[in-house]
Amino acid sequence: MSDELIERVRRVIAASKRIPEEQVTVDSSFEELGIDSMDAVEILFALENEFDISIPDEEVKTVRNVRQMVEGVDRLLTAKSAGTPAVQ
Amino acid sequence: MRRVAITGLGVIAGPGRTVSEFWNTLIEGRSAIGPLESVDCSGIRFQNGSEVRGYSHVPYFEDRRADFMDRFAQFAVIAAREAVAHAGIEWSPELRERTAIITGSCVGGQSTEDLGFVEIYKLAHSRVHPLTIPKTMANAGASHISMEFGITGPSFTISTACASAAHAIGQAFWMIRSGIVDLALTGGSEAPFSIGILKAWEAMRVVSPDTCRPFSRDRHGMILGEGAGMLVLEPWDAAVARGARIHAELVGFGMSADACHITQPSAEGAARAMRGALRDAAIEPEQVAYINAHGTATAANDPTETSAIRSVFGAHANKLAISSTKSMHGHALGAAAALEAVAAVLSLREGILPPTANYRMADAECDLDVIPNRARAAQVEFALSNSFAFGGLNAVLAFKKA
Numbered sequence: 112m113s114d115e116l117i118e119r120v121r122r123v124i125a126a127s128k129r130i131p132e133e134q135v136t137v138d139s140s141f142e143e144l145g146i147d148s149m150d151a152v153e154i155l156f157a158l159e160n161e162f163d164i165s166i167p168d169e170e171v172k173t174v175r176n177v178r179q180m181v182e183g184v185d186r187l188l189t190a191k192s193a194g195t196p197a198v199q
Numbered sequence: 200m201r202r203v204a205i206t207g208l209g210v211i212a213g214p215g216r217t218v219s220e221f222w223n224t225l226i227e228g229r230s231a232i233g234p235l236e237s238v239d240c241s242g243i244r245f246q247n248g249s250e251v252r253g254y255s256h257v258p259y260f261e262d263r264r265a266d267f268m269d270r271f272a273q274f275a276v277i278a279a280r281e282a283v284a285h286a287g288i289e290w291s292p293e294l295r296e297r298t299a300i301i302t303g304s305c306v307g308g309q310s311t312e313d314l315g316f317v318e319i320y321k322l323a324h325s326r327v328h329p330l331t332i333p334k335t336m337a338n339a340g341a342s343h344i345s346m347e348f349g350i351t352g353p354s355f356t357i358s359t360a361c362a363s364a365a366h367a368i369g370q371a372f373w374m375i376r377s378g379i380v381d382l383a384l385t386g387g388s389e390a391p392f393s394i395g396i397l398k399a400w401e402a403m404r405v406v407s408p409d410t411c412r413p414f415s416r417d418r419h420g421m422i423l424g425e426g427a428g429m430l431v432l433e434p435w436d437a438a439v440a441r442g443a444r445i446h447a448e449l450v451g452f453g454m455s456a457d458a459c460h461i462t463q464p465s466a467e468g469a470a471r472a473m474r475g476a477l478r479d480a481a482i483e484p485e486q487v488a489y490i491n492a493h494g495t496a497t498a499a500n501d502p503t504e505t506s507a508i509r510s511v512f513g514a515h516a517n518k519l520a521i522s523s524t525k526s527m528h529g530h531a532l533g534a535a536a537a538l539e540a541v542a543a544v545l546s547l548r549e550g551i552l553p554p555t556a557n558y559r560m561a562d563a564e565c566d567l568d569v570i571p572n573r574a575r576a577a578q579v580e581f582a583l584s585n586s587f588a589f590g591g592l593n594a595v596l597a598f599k600k601a
């Protein structure tokens with residue numbers, strides 16, 4: 112989980128939710144940021160575009176905070192560079 | 200105020216192309232959900248839907264007439280024909296003028312619109328087919344029904360997403376009850392299977408990768424469906440006087456708005472609509488024995504609907520039988536409430552409650568008697584049909600055994 116990755120995910124979340132980037136930390140929960148399920152779906156869409164990845168529905172059900180989101184993106188990026196799908 | 204009789208029913212949907220086919224599939228607990236054949240789903244995360252398999256206009260419409268009709272408008276006319284034929288309506292110019300047509304549709308002629316966009320954006324053609332507009336418009340179903348029967352009274356279409364047909368039927372009910380018209384053809388139709396709209400549903404992440412399992416702990420979301428359901432409504436006394444078969448009585452209609460979120464449902468909003476229907480029908484919660492639930496099988500709907508039912512019915516909620524027939528006919532959006540109204544009417548008439556199919560695991564958040572997997576014999580006097588739309592617009596119908 113590089114600082115650069117965390118930074119990019121924070122930026123995507125802030126832009127999508129239209130909140131100041133400083134408000135989004137790697138330890139923020141969705142609840143603290145006021146992110147509801149529709150907001151989360153929009154953020155996933157923005158992350159898919161930002162990183163050119165495809166985030167499976169199953170992958171996102173348990174994600175409740177920024178850290179889990181960064182970890183998920185990290186996993187999908189690793190799988191992408193290895194040329195294998197992260198999940199079937 | 201006049202009592203309102205339901206004297207005609209018509210259906211075309213995944214589980215059947217007639218009311219009897221549809222009903223038999225439902226009470227056998229057989230789901231019509233399967234791989235979609237009318238669109239190529241290879242680029243989509245889900246492949247399943249409830250489709251009118253092998254549909255062609257050929258047995259229903261002359262080629263030249265079908266040229267003017269999107270699939271959703273064809274479905275509307277097919278269901279209306281069955282409802283009118285079963286009701287044994289004898290048309291006169293006066294009756295045609297005193298008849299209303301009120302249909303529901305959420306997305307209108309989607310596949311026609313999609314084809315037009317493919318022409319422009321993908322194939323870079325400079326023109327689209329000139330019938331794109333009249334085929335796409337959501338009121339095309341109502342218009343083609345009016346032309347089919349020469350009906351010249353008040354006719355229009357209501358679009359409230361997943362509650363469209365319930366709002367339409369409720370409006371028709373009130374118009375008959377108050378004496379504005381003497382006959383109404385009402386229901387909904389939908390044909391949402393086009394790549395553009397399936398991609399849009401995929402993006403919302405609410406569609407199940409396998410099937411629709413309402414109220415089951417392992418539910419994974421909704422499954423889309425297509426089809427149409429139509430009802431013939433008329434004043435009770437007129438129906439009795441002409442010796443019509445009365446399938447059930449429509450006794451109440453309640454509506455509400457959540458006023459909180461564009462997609463998240465609210466238990467209070469749903470409860471207000473149910474209370475409104477009970478009040479309109481002048482019945483007590485304890486008189487209701489069956490609810491055809493909205494029951495989409497999304498993470499959000501089913502627990503919210505459960506909690507709304509508990510708040511309206513209190514201790515009586517434990518005695519209620521509830522099922523979501525969406526487990527079998529899918530979520531047909533603007534037609535959903537019409538298919539479910541037909542199911543609720545037949546439940547009263549036949550004394551059989553259709554099950555919630557595909558049910559596997561109890562969920563503490565959905566702890567009602569949801570009639571898992573097997574139909575149940577039960578003589579029911581009053582039944583509700585719930586419809587809660589995206590956008591927080593709710594509509595509930597109340598039916599009484601005839």
